[in-house]
Amino acid sequence: PQIKRFMCVCMSLNSNKRVHLFDSFFVGHGMLSPKRPSPYSTVDTERYSSLVKSVMSRVSSQTPITIQDEDDHIYGPIIKTPRLPQALREARGGPLNPSEMSQYSPEVRGYMESVSHVLEDIREVRAIESTVQHDALNYLGIVDCVARYRGVLCAIDWKTSEKSKPFLSNTYDNPIQVAAYAGALNTDVNYKYQVENGLIVVAYKDGSPAHAHKMNSELMSDYWKTWLLRLEDYHEKRSPERSQS
Structure with a gap:
């Protein structure tokens, strides 16, 4: 089942899923087993002490406008693309049979056909649209999917594009976003596992692979x-x- 989005991020993530900084975040931790060290959770405390201190001491409230400003600065201008169909976000892995494909609209079928060969290599889905948070750096995000791709556990990000993106460099800053999700997940006590690999899947409306x-x-x-x-x-x-305000 899809994990419920927290109210404080629903508004900002409804139309454009990004990683966001936040002022305060409270969540009950249900799985408190110790986590083994991960390269993505390691922070040079001396180099980033000022960053952590400034983030943890923030008291100003955020609005959609300030969140958009953060996005523009951290990620650059937004390139608007069609939202990924719900069917892709909820895909649990494995090939799609004809009856499953027929239940989608023609537009969605194009995306599903596009990713069908990728779904065949996805197994053991552990999370879908799941909130992850990094306590030390005080940011959160929503990872599309965590699953095994060809046997390797990955943080997976589904993307759509009208242009072909055959190389990782064509995805611009998306890899940074995936790394941010992995870093947050690997320090989040709600997850008992570590993710050290990532996968970006670019789906095409016309059904191209x-x-x-x-x-x-x-x-x-x-x-x-x-x-x-x-x-x-x-x-x-x-x-x-902040010093001038």
Whole structure:
């Protein structure tokens, strides 16, 4: 079943799913088993102490406008693409049979046909549209899916595009976003497992075979470092604004 979205992020994530910083977040932790160390949860405390302190001490409330400003700064301008059909977000892995395909509208069938070969390699789905949070860096996001792709556990992000994106570089900052999700999940006590690999699946409306871009742990670690630097840069630029308010 789909995990319910928290009210504080529903508004910002309804039309555009991004990672967002937040002022305060309270959630009951149900699975408190110790987590083994992960390269994505490691933070250079000396280098990022000012970042953590500034994030943890934030008291200003956020609005859709301020959240959009954060998105524009951290990720760059939004490139509007069709929202991924609900069917893709809820796909649990395995090939789709004709009866399953026929229940979707022609537009959705195009996306489903596009990713059908990818779904054949997805097994053991552990999370779908699940909220993840990083306590130390005080940000949260919603990961599309966590499952095994060709035997390897991955944080999976579904994307749609009208243009072909055969290379990982064509996905712009999406890899950084996936690394941010993995970093949050790997420190979130609600998850008893670790994710060190990522997968970006680009689906096409016309049914063309989707491109699946797999990121190994080394590549994910590089994108995680980029994410930390962007967070640091964001807060350095925000500090003068807060001091003047």
